[in-house]
Amino acid sequence: AQTVTQSQPEMSVQEAETVTLSCTYDTSESDYYLFWYKQPPSRQMILVIRQEAYKQQNATENRFSVNFQKAAKSFSLKISDSQLGDAAMYFCAYRSQEGAGSYQLTFGKGTKLSVIP
Amino acid sequence: DTGVSQDPRHKITKRGQNVTFRCDPISEHNRLYWYRQTLGQGPEFLTYFQNEAQLEKSRLLSDRFSAERPKGSFSTLEIQRTEQGDSAMYLCASSSGYNQPQHFGDGTRLSIL
Numbered sequence: 001a002q003t004v005t006q007s008q009p010e011m012s013v014q015e016a017e018t019v020t021l022s023c024t025y026d027t028s029e030s031d032y033y034l035f036w037y038k039q040p041p042s043r044q045m046i047l048v049i050r051q052e053a054y055k056q057q058n059a060t061e062n063r064f065s066v067n068f069q070k071a072a073k074s075f076s077l078k079i080s081d082s083q084l085g086d087a088a089m090y091f092c093a094y095r096s097q098e099g100a101g102s103y104q105l106t107f108g109k110g111t112k113l114s115v116i117p
Numbered sequence: 118d119t120g121v122s123q124d125p126r127h128k129i130t131k132r133g134q135n136v137t138f139r140c141d142p143i144s145e146h147n148r149l150y151w152y153r154q155t156l157g158q159g160p161e162f163l164t165y166f167q168n169e170a171q172l173e174k175s176r177l178l179s180d181r182f183s184a185e186r187p188k189g190s191f192s193t194l195e196i197q198r199t200e201q202g203d204s205a206m207y208l209c210a211s212s213s214g215y216n217q218p219q220h221f222g223d224g225t226r227l228s229i230l
Contacts, residue, residue: 046221110157
């Protein structure tokens with residue numbers, strides 16, 4: 001079974017600064033998907049960014065980018081120019097390639113990000 | 118696109134009672150997922166539907182839990198004989214394909230007295 005570990009329960013960042021959230025995972029599969037989800041307080045979980053394991057290029061979505069290190073099974077999220085609206089719980093998640101037998105997302109425990117004005 | 122809708126938002130019940138939650142996915146999303154999230158944890162997968170077929174169930178889904186998706190539209194999750202440990206946020210998500218993002222609802226928070 002796959003596991004996802006987020007070793008930083010809480011992080012804080014000054015507004016306009018850059019912060020990196022860590023995630024490691026364990027799998028024996030060679031093809032899979034990795035995701036970062038954001039869950040603001042009392043609000044819906046939304047997808048921030050995703051990475052296909054077969055792609056060597058790191059995914060980027062505006063101020064959000066990832067550092068995907070497949071051999072190290074590491075998938076960190078970098079948030080640049082942090083904004084107050086970035087304050088939320090951030091979850092790293094893993095999903096097997098289609099046809100591997102499971103459809104579920106496996107989530108880490110999350111990192112609570114605070115943005116300091 | 119009105120988003121994934123879950124009802125009720127909050128359910129308070131006594132231990133031993135039965136509860137049922139409803140999820141309305143984004144229209145034309147044929148894939149629907151249920152997750153459970155307890156305080157301080159990430160969501161844990163419960164079950165998955167593709168159209169009306171329930172294709173995967175987690176070991177977390179004990180005999181007291183049952184989920185349905187008649188006609189491949191909305192879905193219900195029922196918990197029978199609720200226990201203290203069932204207190205959690207129950208999240209529903211839907212997607213239009215395996216490689217498409219899962220869109221989550223606001224969740225139903227269950228509190229067991």
